[in-house]
Amino acid sequence: MLALCERHALGAGFAADLIRRGLSHDPARAAILDKLAEADAPVARGSEPVAATARGTGAADAAYRDAMSEALLHRHNPGRAQLTDRAREFRGLTLLELARHALDRRGIATRGMSKMELATEALIGRSGLHSTSDFPLACRSLSTSCCGGRMR
Numbered sequence: 001m002l003a004l005c006e007r008h009a010l011g012a013g014f015a016a017d018l019i020r021r022g023l024s025h026d027p028a029r030a031a032i033l034d035k036l037a038e039a040d041a042p043v044a045r046g047s048e049p050v051a052a053t054a055r056g057t058g059a060a061d062a063a064y065r066d067a068m069s070e071a072l073l074h075r076h077n078p079g080r081a082q083l084t085d086r087a088r089e090f091r092g093l094t095l096l097e098l099a100r101h102a103l104d105r106r107g108i109a110t111r112g113m114s115k116m117e118l119a120t121e122a123l124i125g126r127s128g129l130h131s132t133s134d135f136p137l138a139c140r141s142l143s144t145s146c147c148g149g150r151m152r
Contacts, residue, residue, distance in 0.1 A: 001028050010035055064105070068098060068138040099123075102135040 001023075005015035014035060018028045063086065071090035073081040083091060090098060099122035100110045108125075110118060122135045 001025075001032075004029070004032055008032065008036055065138045068102070068135075072098075072138065098138070099135050102138070 001018050002012075002015045005011065005018070010032065018031060023031065067084070067086040068090050070081065070084050070087035071093070074083040074087060074091075090101075093101065096115055096118055099118055100113075103110050103118070103122055108121065110121070113121065
């Protein structure tokens with residue numbers, strides 16, 4: 001009991017109380033689990049547990065999305081849209097390859113995902129349409145450029 005309480009940083013006083021109460025192993029383990037659950041219980045709060053902080057100006061993310069959009073726009077209409085130097089990185093990539101690149105860049109593991117899982121994660125997953133993720137915003141920028149903003 002002492003080792004278990006020590007491993008979970010419950011303190012010598014808690015371990016001594018278990019021993020004083022004469023609990024056998026199973027009831028002591030249950031008491032330890034209850035104590036751990038009590039310490040880990042969610043606290044009613046109206047905000048995030050860690051305050052959100054800005055991570056720079058977002059200029060690098062915007063440049064990445066713009067480069068991806070420029071590559072797609074060039075693929076759509078090469079005579080009208082020049083392939084910029086920053087867009088060359090994305091030249092020839094399929095939409096799924098672009099989606100994988102964007103997800104990997106954001107730290108989302110894509111290895112082993114099927115095409116459908118990859119598309120779902122890129123468009124509506126935890127970094128999808130209701131966020132500021134790169135892939136959906138690059139696609140939106142492309143549709144706005146191609147359709148003159150008529151797709152709203």
